[in-house]
Amino acid sequence: MAKINKSRFIILGILSMKPATGYDIKKWVEETFSFFWDMGYGQIYPTLQALEKEGLVSCNIESQDTRPDRKVYSITPAGSGVLAEWLSTPVEEEKSRYEILVKLFFGDKIPILHNIKNIQEFREKKQKELEILENFVQELSTKEKRNSKMVFPYLTILMGQHVFKASIDWANEAEEILRNLEGNDNH
């Protein structure tokens, strides 16, 4: 059985909150999902067309004079059903690929300082990502965090905080271990 496109469900999910154009969806994904999902136009527009053919979304065209017409998509009852079903099925095995770990695994092939530099850059990226999340969290009131439906977005941010902090902790430890190695071996 072939692999199933998951991006279609993210699109359905976004449309379940409010109708949107392909352009809107792209912005939404960038602003809200960027740390755990991403999609380009080359995926969004064809997927919207496919979803429409399948009757999972409907399209309402708003004419505009000076720009391409806005194609505003809405989720249909059938679409809501498919979405709810997917949301209830267990998460598939996720095959994560950590390029940093591959590079580090073969780190004995290059100077230790190169490895340290890779780790430092990795840590800096994670620190920036963590800061962005901290800002998000501050915008949510305590009530929203634990009570309304905003609890779900909050939980995703919470995961990001945990994972980014873990990455930063690791980077600090790893860098120290390599610095000691460097001191012992090269001098």
Added chain:
Amino acid sequence: MAKINKSRFIILGILSMKPATGYDIKKWVEETFSFFWDMGYGQIYPTLQALEKEGLVSCNIESQDTRPDRKVYSITPAGSGVLAEWLSTPVEEEKSRYEILVKLFFGDKIPILHNIKNIQEFREKKQKELEILENFVQELSTKEKRNSKMVFPYLTILMGQHVFKASIDWANEAEEILRNLEGNDNH
């Protein structure tokens, strides 16, 4: 500029340790890299052929009577150069995709208990993965962890421990938050 195949570098890396067949490489990846990389035969064999054409690996055929000939690949000096260069370049932006977070983000569309179940299953998977890593760590002596070239494999495992623990911690917190919600809203 098209996307560059990174699996080729993993293959080069493995061959830089010792010559191997496609079959060997698959086993290696499964046993040693499984938590941060994966590859199937459909990728390995064609990639090996491509690498040979580019002169980055060479092939030595060992005839066998009862089985297909073993094609033992070795890395060439050119291959070592390409590998070292890649290892020294900064890690590219990693686009991670957490299916669990997508599902949770839209969690208000389904019963809370479904979300809790998803979180529990997620935690159980991470716990199993963590246990496997703990076994690996115990096999490495303290000296190896901090001194020889085995420090690099050790650092990758260390990352795994940090990230898996963070995921488990998050799952515990998230479950508790949802359990409280369930108690308040439904009764």
Added chain:
DNA sequence: ATGCGCATGTAATCCGTTACATGATTGG
């Protein structure tokens, strides 16, 4: 003038998975 935001999409290409195809040996 230059670039950004709005707004659509297609085509080429590559990456990766899955299914298919073959077949002997060994251990339980």
Added chain:
DNA sequence: CCAATCATGTAACGGATTACATGCGCAT
């Protein structure tokens, strides 16, 4: 007798990225 291990690969397909194509309005 059945499953696992060894050992090779190809073909078809689907997923995702990148490059290409168009074009106005507005702010700097």
